[in-house]
Amino acid sequence: DIQMTQSPASLSASLEEIVTITCQASQDIGNWLSWYQQKPGKSPQLLIYGATSLADGVPSRFSGSRSGTQYSLKISRLQVEDIGIYYCLQAYSAPRTFGGGTKLELK
Amino acid sequence: EVQLVESGGGLVQPGRSLKLSCLASGFTFSNYGMNWIRQAPGKGLEWVASISSSSSYIYYADTVKGRFTISRDNAKNTLYLQMTSLRSEDTALYYCARLTGSSRDYWGQGVMVTVSS
Numbered sequence: 707d708i709q710m711t712q713s714p715a716s717l718s719a720s721l722e723e724i725v726t727i728t729c730q731a732s733q734d735i736g737n738w739l740s741w742y743q744q745k746p747g748k749s750p751q752l753l754i755y756g757a758t759s760l761a762d763g764v765p766s767r768f769s770g771s772r773s774g775t776q777y778s779l780k781i782s783r784l785q786v787e788d789i790g791i792y793y794c795l796q797a798y799s800a801p802r803t804f805g806g807g808t809k810l811e812l813k
Numbered sequence: 814e815v816q817l818v819e820s821g822g823g824l825v826q827p828g829r830s831l832k833l834s835c836l837a838s839g840f841t842f843s844n845y846g847m848n849w850i851r852q853a854p855g856k857g858l859e860w861v862a863s864i865s866s867s868s869s870y871i872y873y874a875d876t877v878k879g880r881f882t883i884s885r886d887n888a889k890n891t892l893y894l895q896m897t898s899l900r901s902e903d904t905a906l907y908y909c910a911r912l913t914g915s916s917r918d919y920w921g922q923g924v925m926v927t928v929s930s
Contacts, residue, residue: 793858
């Protein structure tokens with residue numbers, strides 16, 4: 707199975723700050739990487755698919771990038787509504803695998 | 814509108830069984846592989862099982878292999894998860910999800926399973 711190593715596990719940042727979360731895949735997964743945001747009591751919401759494509763309705767301050775087997779989610783100017791837990795997901799092969807999650811909090 | 818609606822959760826004693834269902838609508842269910850994902854209280858997402866569109870390929874997480882069975886009925890647009898020999902560590906919110914890696918990935922609202930005596 708493909709392992710997804712996500713970092714950091716938790717992150718405290720100020721409003722308007724730039725935030726970056728990364729996921730390292732254990733093997734080549736191409737661009738088959740999605741990012742999700744989860745808020746308390748809610749199902750995960752898709753932010754980024756195909757490593758770099760913004761899902762419908764997602765603010766443009768979110769962006770995704772890839773360098774080899776390392777993937778990054780960037781929030782350009784943190785807003786209060788961005789607080790939550792973020793997960794990466796590889797959709798290259800079955801079984802699907804998630805990163806361990808990053809809990810983003812306000813400083 | 815795509816909808817995935819899970820049902821069948823509840824409180825069950827350790828060692829007992831429970832069967833979850835996920836009713837899909839708004840897309841051609843028989844064309845897509847499907848997944849069960851769970852989330853224990855305060856924990857991250859854990860993939861549990863997946864099944865291909867025609868049930869030809871089935872995968873399980875090691876934590877549930879031999880105890881859980883994923884299946885589907887394409888005529889009823891329904892995904893199932895039969896859970897046996899339940900343990901306290903199976904306590905979680907169980908999500909049904911279509912995860913293609915595209916912009917059209919969908920999750921249900923989840924159904925809670927609590928394993929406790």
